[in-house]
Amino acid sequence: MSDKGKETPRFLVGRSAELATLARHAEGARREGARAVLVRGPAGIGRTSLLAAFADRSAAAGGAVRYCAGSEQAEDGRRVLGRLLGQDPHALPEPAATLPGTPAAHAAYAFHRRFHRHLAGLLAAGPLTLVVDDAQWCDEASLRSVDFVLRRATALPLLVLFAQRTECHGPGTDMLAEFLAQGRCATLDLGPLTRADTARMAVRTLGRPADESFLRHCAEISGGNPARLVRLLTGVSAAGLGPDAAGTRHLRRTGDAVLAESVTAHLAGCPGPERAVAQALAVLGRSCSDPLAALSGVTGRRLTEALDALRRNGVVDGPPEDTAGGPTGGVVRPAAGHPVVTMRDAVRDAVLAGLPAARLESLRARAARVLNDAGRPAADVADQLLLLKELAEPWMLAVLRDAAAEAPDRDTSRAAIRYLRRALDADLTGTQRQVVRIELARASAPVAPATALCHLRQALADATTPGERAPIAVEYGMTALGTRDAPDAVRVLGEALTALQPEPGTDPADTELRTSVAATLLVTAVNEKAALAGVQERAAAWPVPPGDSPAERRLLSGMGVLAALDGRPARQAVALARRALKVEEPAPVGWWVFGASLVLGIADETDEALTGLGRVLSSSWDRYEPGLHMAALSGRSVVRHSIGDVGGAAVDARAAVDLAETVRGPSSPLPYIALGSALLSQGQLERAETALAHGGRRGVDRRIWEWHHHLYTLGRVRRERGDLDGALELWQRCGRSLEEAGVTNPVLAPWWLPTASVLVQLGRRSEAAAVAEGAQERVRRWGTPRGIGLGLLAAGVVADGRARLDLLAEAVDALAASPARLEQAKAQYQLGYELLRHEDTRGARRHLRGAIELATRCGYHILGGLARKLLVAAGGRMPQLAASPVDSLTDSERRVADLARRGVSNKEIADALFVTPRTVEMHLTNVYRKLDVRGRAELPRSLGAPGPLSPRPPERVGPPAGAHAPGR
Structure with missing residues (x-):
C-alpha cells in the first residue's frame, strides 16, 4: 500500500448533512462502543474531502485520528497498518511469519492480536477515529485486522471510517461487501451536489453570485460531481471571467473536454462489465436494453448495475430507471415502454477514442447486425454501416438503400446521400451500380442538382442498351430542368x-x-x-x-x-x-x-x-422538391396577378423568393420576376427593380418563360420611371426574342400592347399601328376574351376619332368577359381618358370610377392613383368605395363563399358551379385569407356583387397635364 496522505480541502460545500451523520456515529462510538461507517461514491464525489473535514473537526475537539489510504499498487498491507499503528511500516514483521513454524492461520491471528493491543493502548487515552481512504485497494489481511479490532472493542470509543470508490473493484472490495453483509458496518452514500450547493461553490470560487444560465450549465456539465465542478470553475477563473454570459460561453467550449477527461479516467479503473456496456453504448449512441445487452454481452442484473454505475459517474445521461413508473430524468422511454439510455457526444467520442481500431471496427459491424436483426429502422443500421471500412455482407447494401428511400424530405435528404454514396463502395454488379447511381441522383437533386447530373452521366455511360439508357435519360432530363x-x-x-x-x-x-x-x-x-x-x-x-x-x-x-x-x-x-x-x-x-x-x-x-x-x-x-415548389408558387403568383389578386400574387412570390434563398445552389429567377411584377402593381418601384435585378441574372436569357416576363416587367418599370425610350427598347427586345424562339402566343408576354401605346405617346403613330396590326391575327387565332380584349385595346390606342372610342369600348366589354381584372381596369382608364379628351365628362367619370374600383379591389395602386387624379381633374368626386375586404374577392371566390355561407357542402358547390371540389377548397382558402376569418361560420352575410355607382353630373374639364395611358 502507498500512503496517499491527508489532503485538507480549501472548503467543503454541500456536505453538512453527511458531516452531521458522521458526528452522530462518533458520538455513538463514544457512548456505546466501536462502530464502522463505509462512505461510498464515485470518483470526484468528495469522499476524501468529507473524511478529511471530519478528521479535522475530531482532532480540534481533542480526539485522536489515524489516517491512511490504499493504493492501486499491490502491496502486503504493512504501510496501511503502519500508519494506523503510528510505526515505521517496514519495521513490522510479515503477517504470516510472526510465529515461525505455526500454521498461517495462527500467524495471522497473532498479528491481529498485536494490532488490537496497539489500538487498545491508543483508546486508553480517549476516543479514536481510524480513517481508511480508498479501502477498495487495501489487501484482505489488513481489513481483517481492522475487523478483528472492531469485534473486540465493542466497549471502546473507536470509530472506523472506510471510503470506497464504488466503480472500482480492488483487493478489498469483497471484504467490504462482507462487512456490509454481516451488518458490522453502516453505509453513507454520497450523492451529487444540489443546485444551491453549486451556486455556493461558484460564489466561493469566483467571488460573486452566478447567472442562472451559468449555474444551469455548471449543473448539466458537472452532474453535481464536486471535483468536476471545481475544474470547471477554476477554468473560468483562470480565463479571467466571471459567472456571467462570457463565463457561460467558456463553459460551453470547455465543458465537454472536462467531462470527457473525467469519464476516461473513470473507465480506466472500472470493472469489465461496466466498461463493456460503456463501449457498446458509445458505438450505438443511444439504445434500449436488448441491443445494448446483445452488443456488450452483459445481461440481466449485471447490465442494470453497470448502467447505474455509469450514470453515477456521468458516462450515461439521466438517473437510474424508475421501475415504479415514476420520472426517469434523462432516460428516454419509447412507445414500446423500453427505456432508452443515451450518451453525450463528448463522452461518446472519448470512449470511442480509447478503443483500438480493430476492436472498434468489430463492435460497429456487430452493432449493425444486432440492430438489423432486432428490426430497428433502416437509418439506425445504416448509420453504423457508414462507419465501417468494408461492407462485407450482401444485406448491408439493401439496408443502405432502404434507409435512403425512407429519407425523402429536406431534413433527411443529406443523410440519404451519405447512405447511397457509401453503397457505391460495396462490391456491386453493373446493374446494381446503375440503380444506386440513379437513386443517389434523386436524393441529390433537391440540394445539389449538379452532383445529381454527374451521377446520371456516369450511369448513362455505363448503360449498354437503349432500354437501359432510356429511363436514365428521363431522370437526367427531369433533373436538368x-x-x-x-x-x-x-x-x-x-x-x-x-x-x-x-x-x-x-x-x-x-x-x-x-x-x-x-x-x-x-x-x-x-x-x-x-x-x-x-x-x-x-x-x-x-x-x-x-x-x-x-x-x-x-x-x-x-x-x-x-x-x-x-x-x-x-x-x-x-x-x-x-x-x-x-x-x-x-x-x-x-x-x-x-x-x-x-x-x-x-x-x-x-x-x-x-x-x-x-x-x-x-x-x-x-x-x-424545392425546385418544383418554387416554380408552382411563382406560377400561382403570375396567375393570381393576371386575375387581379395582386396581394395574393405578392404573398406567393415572396414565399417563392424565401425558398429560393434557402436552397443551396442555383435557383429559378421566376420567383424574383413574379415578385417584381406584383410589387410594381402595388406601386413599390424601387423594391420591384431590386427583385427584377435578381431575376435578370446571367443565363436567364435562354429561358422562354422567365426571360420574356423579365423584359416585359422591367419595361413597365422603365415606363413608370418616365424612361419611355428605355421601356420601348426592352419591349421590342422581348418581341424579337420571342420571334427567335418560335413563340407566337400573343398573351404570354404581350409586349406589343405597351409598345404601341408608348409609340403613340412619342408621336410615332405609323410604327404603333404596324405593331398593333401585327398582333391582331395572333390574338384572333388564340381566341381568348383576354387576348381579344388586349388586341382591341391596342387597336384603339392607335386609332383616331370615333373609331378609337368604339374600339376601346369593345375592349372594355371583351375584358369584362374574361378573368383579367387588371386589364379591364386599364381599358376602363384608357376609355375614360379618351372620353375626357372628347369632352364627354359624364362618360369619362363613369369609366374612371370603374377603373378606380377595379384597381382598388385588385391592389393595383399605380393605376388607381392615375385614375383618381384624372377623375378629380374631370370634376368628379372620389367614389365611396367600401372599406370591407369583401371587395377584394374575385367573382368566383364571391360565388363560392356565398354558397358556403349558406351551408352548401363543397361537393354541392362544385356540382353547381361545374368545377372540382379541389377548386372549391382553393377558393375558400383564398376567401378566408382575404377576409381574415377561420371558417364558414365567420363569413360575412353580405357577399353579393356591389351595386352600380351613382353617376355624377357631367362637368367640362380637360385632361391633367402629363396624363398618359398605362397600357398593359
Whole structure:
C-alpha cells in the first residue's frame, strides 16, 4: 500500500448533512462502543474531502485520528497498518511469519492480536477515529485486522471510517461487501451536489453570485460531481471571467473536454462489465436494453448495475430507471415502454477514442447486425454501416438503400446521400451500380442538382442498351430542368427516343417507356429557346395519345404547352391540358401538372389553373422538391396577378423568393420576376427593380418563360420611371426574342400592347399601328376574351376619332368577359381618358370610377392613383368605395363563399358551379385569407356583387397635364 496522505480541502460545500451523520456515529462510538461507517461514491464525489473535514473537526475537539489510504499498487498491507499503528511500516514483521513454524492461520491471528493491543493502548487515552481512504485497494489481511479490532472493542470509543470508490473493484472490495453483509458496518452514500450547493461553490470560487444560465450549465456539465465542478470553475477563473454570459460561453467550449477527461479516467479503473456496456453504448449512441445487452454481452442484473454505475459517474445521461413508473430524468422511454439510455457526444467520442481500431471496427459491424436483426429502422443500421471500412455482407447494401428511400424530405435528404454514396463502395454488379447511381441522383437533386447530373452521366455511360439508357435519360432530363445542362438533356433525350424505334409487336411496357421519354423531352425543351424549335418540328408528327396511362398524360401536358407557345387556338391547348389532368393519379404530382396548369392559366381557365397548381404545391411540399415548389408558387403568383389578386400574387412570390434563398445552389429567377411584377402593381418601384435585378441574372436569357416576363416587367418599370425610350427598347427586345424562339402566343408576354401605346405617346403613330396590326391575327387565332380584349385595346390606342372610342369600348366589354381584372381596369382608364379628351365628362367619370374600383379591389395602386387624379381633374368626386375586404374577392371566390355561407357542402358547390371540389377548397382558402376569418361560420352575410355607382353630373374639364395611358 502507498500512503496517499491527508489532503485538507480549501472548503467543503454541500456536505453538512453527511458531516452531521458522521458526528452522530462518533458520538455513538463514544457512548456505546466501536462502530464502522463505509462512505461510498464515485470518483470526484468528495469522499476524501468529507473524511478529511471530519478528521479535522475530531482532532480540534481533542480526539485522536489515524489516517491512511490504499493504493492501486499491490502491496502486503504493512504501510496501511503502519500508519494506523503510528510505526515505521517496514519495521513490522510479515503477517504470516510472526510465529515461525505455526500454521498461517495462527500467524495471522497473532498479528491481529498485536494490532488490537496497539489500538487498545491508543483508546486508553480517549476516543479514536481510524480513517481508511480508498479501502477498495487495501489487501484482505489488513481489513481483517481492522475487523478483528472492531469485534473486540465493542466497549471502546473507536470509530472506523472506510471510503470506497464504488466503480472500482480492488483487493478489498469483497471484504467490504462482507462487512456490509454481516451488518458490522453502516453505509453513507454520497450523492451529487444540489443546485444551491453549486451556486455556493461558484460564489466561493469566483467571488460573486452566478447567472442562472451559468449555474444551469455548471449543473448539466458537472452532474453535481464536486471535483468536476471545481475544474470547471477554476477554468473560468483562470480565463479571467466571471459567472456571467462570457463565463457561460467558456463553459460551453470547455465543458465537454472536462467531462470527457473525467469519464476516461473513470473507465480506466472500472470493472469489465461496466466498461463493456460503456463501449457498446458509445458505438450505438443511444439504445434500449436488448441491443445494448446483445452488443456488450452483459445481461440481466449485471447490465442494470453497470448502467447505474455509469450514470453515477456521468458516462450515461439521466438517473437510474424508475421501475415504479415514476420520472426517469434523462432516460428516454419509447412507445414500446423500453427505456432508452443515451450518451453525450463528448463522452461518446472519448470512449470511442480509447478503443483500438480493430476492436472498434468489430463492435460497429456487430452493432449493425444486432440492430438489423432486432428490426430497428433502416437509418439506425445504416448509420453504423457508414462507419465501417468494408461492407462485407450482401444485406448491408439493401439496408443502405432502404434507409435512403425512407429519407425523402429536406431534413433527411443529406443523410440519404451519405447512405447511397457509401453503397457505391460495396462490391456491386453493373446493374446494381446503375440503380444506386440513379437513386443517389434523386436524393441529390433537391440540394445539389449538379452532383445529381454527374451521377446520371456516369450511369448513362455505363448503360449498354437503349432500354437501359432510356429511363436514365428521363431522370437526367427531369433533373436538368431549369439548369444550364437542360440543352444537353434535350440532346440526350432526343438520342434515347431515336434509339427506341417502335417495332411490330412491341411490348406495352416498351411503348410506355418511349412515351415517357417523349414527354420528358417536351417538358425539358419547352423552356429552352435554343431547343424549342427543333422539338416543335419533331413533335408535330406525333399522334395525340388518348391519355390512358401516366406517360401519355405527361405527353399530353407537353403537347399542350407546345400548342400554347405556338399560339394555336386556345381551345386546342386547353383540351390537351385538361386531358393531361383528367385523372388525379396516386403517384406524386410532377412538372407535367405544372405545365398543364400554366396553359390553363394563360387560356383564361384560371380556376382550373389554380387547382392544378395547388396540387403541385401540396405534392412538392410533402416530397421536398424545392425546385418544383418554387416554380408552382411563382406560377400561382403570375396567375393570381393576371386575375387581379395582386396581394395574393405578392404573398406567393415572396414565399417563392424565401425558398429560393434557402436552397443551396442555383435557383429559378421566376420567383424574383413574379415578385417584381406584383410589387410594381402595388406601386413599390424601387423594391420591384431590386427583385427584377435578381431575376435578370446571367443565363436567364435562354429561358422562354422567365426571360420574356423579365423584359416585359422591367419595361413597365422603365415606363413608370418616365424612361419611355428605355421601356420601348426592352419591349421590342422581348418581341424579337420571342420571334427567335418560335413563340407566337400573343398573351404570354404581350409586349406589343405597351409598345404601341408608348409609340403613340412619342408621336410615332405609323410604327404603333404596324405593331398593333401585327398582333391582331395572333390574338384572333388564340381566341381568348383576354387576348381579344388586349388586341382591341391596342387597336384603339392607335386609332383616331370615333373609331378609337368604339374600339376601346369593345375592349372594355371583351375584358369584362374574361378573368383579367387588371386589364379591364386599364381599358376602363384608357376609355375614360379618351372620353375626357372628347369632352364627354359624364362618360369619362363613369369609366374612371370603374377603373378606380377595379384597381382598388385588385391592389393595383399605380393605376388607381392615375385614375383618381384624372377623375378629380374631370370634376368628379372620389367614389365611396367600401372599406370591407369583401371587395377584394374575385367573382368566383364571391360565388363560392356565398354558397358556403349558406351551408352548401363543397361537393354541392362544385356540382353547381361545374368545377372540382379541389377548386372549391382553393377558393375558400383564398376567401378566408382575404377576409381574415377561420371558417364558414365567420363569413360575412353580405357577399353579393356591389351595386352600380351613382353617376355624377357631367362637368367640362380637360385632361391633367402629363396624363398618359398605362397600357398593359
